[in-house]
Amino acid sequence: MQEVSVINKQKFLAELAKLLTFMYEDDRQRALGAYNEMFDEAEDEQALLLALVSPLRQAVEVARAYNSGKQTLSTESRPGENEDKNNNFMETVYRIRAEALSTQPVRETVSKDQISLFDAPLEIPKEYTEQARAAEEEEETAAESGSEGEVPPEQEEAEGESSPAPEVEEAPAEPVPAEPEEAAEPEEAPAEAPAAEPASVPFEPERIAAREKVRKPRVFLLMLYILIAVPLTLAGFVLLLVPTLLSLAAAIVCVSVAVLGILSAFGSFPKIANLLVALGAALILLAAGLIFLMLFIWLLGGAIGGMIHGVISLGKKWCYKEVAAE
Amino acid sequence: MKKAWSIVLTIAFIIVLLGAIAIGVGYLTGADLETVYTTLEDSQVALYINRLLGYWDVGYAYAQQFVADFPNQFAGLF
Structure with missing residues (x-):
């Protein structure tokens, strides 16, 4: 709770700037500029901060819009649409601004003398209602400009009086600009489609052929390799097995003697000084046992396993060749 | 690792x-080192160490014999 009260515009924007580093620098500056304007427009900074919830949430919202724009950018190569797709996140930022300014939460002002919260009637500060109205008016004008002639003026007047109207109004207003784009697309499509399709078709079979390669063994080399590698690997295995088993034996001896020494020391020594010396020696032995145990694991998993893996991978590298599939 | x-x-x-x-x-x-040594010698620790040393002697002798007889291990195969 303290963090919420301590956070201010500077912190919010700094945090948001860190979170939006995945964007291109220009886009990031535009988004941060929009948020900065949002704070400048807001009369109550804390109320706006409460409405925005957290920089992380805003970053997620922007990222969603930004990524959706990027995905379409990667799949579609028409240069005319790039700017529109890039602007997706700015539309989201403007929508957030409108929502934040219109739905700033009502904070109750409780006097110090007041004993119960229910003593005083709940009053909505004027500034919030004025801001909400201003935001609604802005949205209405934006909707009018977006969908001219579709919404009758009578309906607009009726919606202007009730507060949840902008949400209902946005739904028909948003798809309207999309229709002209769809209508305009067929004009561009015939010009670009013939240029794109012939370029992509010839590459497909080559790509598939490049991918479909089969590993075939060089039989003679493989047999020779097996004949040489197997005895050598066995010899190496035996050579490595000796230190491995020795380290295991040493670990078992050290740990068991140390544990036995610690257990028996407490009952055997009446003098604390002697007890301390025996315990110290046992601890040093225990540390040695631990190192021997680790050495055993390293020899078993790292050295022996690595040697076998290396021999197999070397055999694959030398004795197999990649051939294009028929 | x-x-x-x-x-x-x-x-x-x-x-x-x-x-x-x-x-x-x-x-x-x-602390008196002689006391510590004699006490540990009389306790189970010394017995345990002696037993382990006995196992070590047996294992070492077996390994020596194995290495000495290694060429003869495969004599019957050929």
Whole structure:
């Protein structure tokens, strides 16, 4: 709770700037500029901060819009649409601004003398209602400009009086600009489609052929390799097995003697000084046992396993060749 | 594996440090090494160590014999 009260515009924007580093620098500056304007427009900074919830949430919202724009950018190569797709996140930022300014939460002002919260009637500060109205008016004008002639003026007047109207109004207003784009697309499509399709078709079979390669063994080399590698690997295995088993034996001896020494020391020594010396020696032995145990694991998993893996991978590298599939 | 080594070595170093401190404090407070040695010799620890040394002798002798007879192991095959 303290963090919420301590956070201010500077912190919010700094945090948001860190979170939006995945964007291109220009886009990031535009988004941060929009948020900065949002704070400048807001009369109550804390109320706006409460409405925005957290920089992380805003970053997620922007990222969603930004990524959706990027995905379409990667799949579609028409240069005319790039700017529109890039602007997706700015539309989201403007929508957030409108929502934040219109739905700033009502904070109750409780006097110090007041004993119960229910003593005083709940009053909505004027500034919030004025801001909400201003935001609604802005949205209405934006909707009018977006969908001219579709919404009758009578309906607009009726919606202007009730507060949840902008949400209902946005739904028909948003798809309207999309229709002209769809209508305009067929004009561009015939010009670009013939240029794109012939370029992509010839590459497909080559790509598939490049991918479909089969590993075939060089039989003679493989047999020779097996004949040489197997005895050598066995010899190496035996050579490595000796230190491995020795380290295991040493670990078992050290740990068991140390544990036995610690257990028996407490009952055997009446003098604390002697007890301390025996315990110290046992601890040093225990540390040695631990190192021997680790050495055993390293020899078993790292050295022996690595040697076998290396021999197999070397055999694959030398004795197999990649051939294009028929 | 590197991380595992670093963890194990750190733990071992701490244990050795504790052991060294214990031995140092024991010496400073008047420990008698002969008493410690004779007490451990009479206890189960010495018996256990002697038994382990016996196993070591047996294993070492067996390994020596195996290495000496190694060329003869495959004589019957050819």
